[in-house]
Amino acid sequence: MHTKLARRDNYGAHRDPKAIQYLVIHYTGGDGDTAEENAIYFSRDFTETSAHYFVDDNEVWQSVPDDFTAWHCGTKGTYYHPACRNRNSIGIELCSRRGPDGYYYTKSTRKQGIQLVQDLMKRYHIPIERVVRHYDVTHKCCPEPFVRDSYAWSRFRAELEGKEDEPLTIYHTLEEVPAWGTETVKFLLEKGYLAGDDEGDLDLEHYMLRTLVISYRAGSYQ
Ligand SMILES: [Zn+2]
Numbered sequence: 001m002h003t004k005l006a007r008r009d010n011y012g013a014h015r016d017p018k019a020i021q022y023l024v025i026h027y028t029g030g031d032g033d034t035a036e037e038n039a040i041y042f043s044r045d046f047t048e049t050s051a052h053y054f055v056d057d058n059e060v061w062q063s064v065p066d067d068f069t070a071w072h073c074g075t076k077g078t079y080y081h082p083a084c085r086n087r088n089s090i091g092i093e094l095c096s097r098r099g100p101d102g103y104y105y106t107k108s109t110r111k112q113g114i115q116l117v118q119d120l121m122k123r124y125h126i127p128i129e130r131v132v133r134h135y136d137v138t139h140k141c142c143p144e145p146f147v148r149d150s151y152a153w154s155r156f157r158a159e160l161e162g163k164e165d166e167p168l169t170i171y172h173t174l175e176e177v178p179a180w181g182t183e184t185v186k187f188l189l190e191k192g193y194l195a196g197d198d199e200g201d202l203d204l205e206h207y208m209l210r211t212l213v214i215s216y217r218a219g220s221y222q
Contacts, residue, residue: 001062002060003061004036004043005062005064006042006064007046009048010042010046010049011050015068015069015087016067019088020124020126021126022083022084022089022130023089023090023092023117023120023131023132024073024089024090024092024132025092025131025134025143026051026072026094026143027093027094027095027105027142027144027145027146028094028095029144030095030097031096031097031098032095032097033095033096034095035053035055035059036059036061038061038093038095039062049072050064050072051064051072051092051093052064052066052072052090052092053090053092054093055092055093055094055113055116056095056108056109056112057106057108058108058112059112064091069086069087070086071086072086072089072091073089073091073134073137074138075137075138075140077138078139080138080139081132081136081138084130084132084137085137090124092116092117094109094110094113095109096109096145099198100195100198104198105145114159114160117160118160118162121160128157131157133146133147133153135147168205168206169205170203170204171209172202172203173202174186174202180213184209184213184217185202187221191221
């Protein structure tokens, strides 16, 4: 864990750590930005926004101490969450990347993020129900990877709960795809209908593959 504090006018008042009841997940909206770069930016520029932590593939940088309020999920508009506010939450920004379908988190950033959130859950006795997306508080499209794909969000939460073995079978590469599915997947890859993420991860869930194979056999892609 590294520390580079934000400019003092980018975050709020001192608070009793007992006030901390929620963890709010964000994405930086960057494409390959690092936690350190973000920490430096908030230490230098006057932004009137802030977050407690920035997470990337390798590092976690603290930008606002836990016992100070950061400005990460406030709004002048409507609150859609009955209780989660800046004053009672910790803001965690996960560095993002941009792929063909939108933003995503690398596996390493996800892993680092999960570790940090688990540590904070333990430290402040925060149950999984109080780990929320920025979206849940204000309906801002943040974190985009978990708003666009609410299933990815439920998987992230399942991992936070230590359900480490995904209850789902996921095929990441063509080699992992069982024999009954390879012809379909090869076809979809060749046609460019299926591309995977930037790292080439197909992320094909078992039943999704079955659906694709059935459609393929039914001639839907001809
Ligand atoms: Zn956010």
